[in-house]
Amino acid sequence: MMNIRSLFPKKLRLIVLFVVLTLLTQVGGIIWFAIRGIGRRFSQKWKIQLAINLVIYVMITLTIVPLLAQIGGRVAMPIFATSKTPVAPRSFLFVVFNRHYVKKDVREVVFRAARNLSAQYPKSVVHYLDGGFPFWDKFAMLPHLSHSGGEAIDLAFCYHKKGDPSKYKGSPSPIGYMIYERPKPNEYQPYRSKRSPLRWDLPFVQWMRMGRRVDRDRTRYLLRELLSDSRTKRVLLEVHLHRRWGIVHHKLRFQQLHAARHDDHLHLWVK
Ligand SMILES: [Zn+2]
Numbered sequence: 344m345m346n347i348r349s350l351f352p353k354k355l356r357l358i359v360l361f362v363v364l365t366l367l368t369q370v371g372g373i374i375w376f377a378i379r380g381i382g383r384r385f386s387q388k389w390k391i392q393l394a395i396n397l398v399i400y401v402m403i404t405l406t407i408v409p410l411l412a413q414i415g416g417r418v419a420m421p422i423f424a425t426s427k428t429p430v431a432p433r434s435f436l437f438v439v440f441n442r443h444y445v446k447k448d449v450r451e452v453v454f455r456a457a458r459n460l461s462a463q464y465p466k467s468v469v470h471y472l473d474g475g476f477p478f479w480d481k482f483a484m485l486p487h488l489s490h491s492g493g494e495a496i497d498l499a500f501c502y503h504k505k506g507d508p509s510k511y512k513g514s515p516s517p518i519g520y521m522i523y524e525r526p527k528p529n530e531y532q533p534y535r536s537k538r539s540p541l542r543w544d545l546p547f548v549q550w551m552r553m554g555r556r557v558d559r560d561r562t563r564y565l566l567r568e569l570l571s572d573s574r575t576k577r578v579l580l581e582v583h584l585h586r587r588w589g590i591v592h593h594k595l596r597f598q599q600l601h602a603a604r605h606d607d608h609l610h611l612w613v614k
């Protein structure tokens with residue numbers, strides 16, 4: 344039987360790991376290769392080595408990377424929501440993957456909108472998704488086409504417990520994406536029946552509602568706060584939701600066919 348290790352020698356595996364980590368996290372590949380020998384000094388067992396290296400990786404990601412990013416003009420979004428800044432990542436993965444960096448104005452627009460939202464609807468938290476990488480405007484952040492400059496961030500819709508609008512909830516998707524507020528048959532759909540490799544329907548995960556419903560009032564309030572900020576350049580949302588939620592604004596747009604869907608999150612662009 345052919346040995347898988349001989350098919351993929353160690354050097355090739357390391358190169359693949361470096362490329363994958365770099366594409367996902369920008370500096371994760373460099374950090375991992377700088378620290379990967381440390382675990383070996385403490386234990387012969389690979390699981391313990393991996394755990395030690397992961398702890399060191401997370402510590403560097405939370406302490407050194409944000410300091411260096413600031414030099415280049417990018418700030419980290421908060422990791423935990425507080426009463427002063429009710430903003431948090433939908434998943435901690437956005438933080439450990441270094442995908443929560445933006446220019447300062449973007450963070451300020453989100454902070455302002457989140458504070459006003461929680462003043463109007465207590466205990467509401469704005470959950471962010473992908474922002475940008477810590478360094479270098481030209482470095483593409485896949486799968487997004489427009490997050491590389493640090494001027495954009497995705498925000499989850501607001502949700503509440505099914506049948507109880509007073510119980511605020513985060514997105515039913517653990518990463519905030521891919522559970523869609525799909526168009527109803529009678530709603531305007533300019534791209535109905537047209538196909539694009541960037542627009543995925545993912546019907547097999549749409550049942551995952553976790554007893555949550557999108558909170559139209561809170562999401563609409565958040566949207567209006569974002570749109571009313573003079574620093575906001577544009578917000579992207581699928582057109583059937585503009586109409587369903589009754590919002591018309593010159594900064595509120597919908598994406599063209601050859602782009603990701605925006606009926607699971609808002610895309611905020613600040614310039
Ligand atoms: Zn986006």
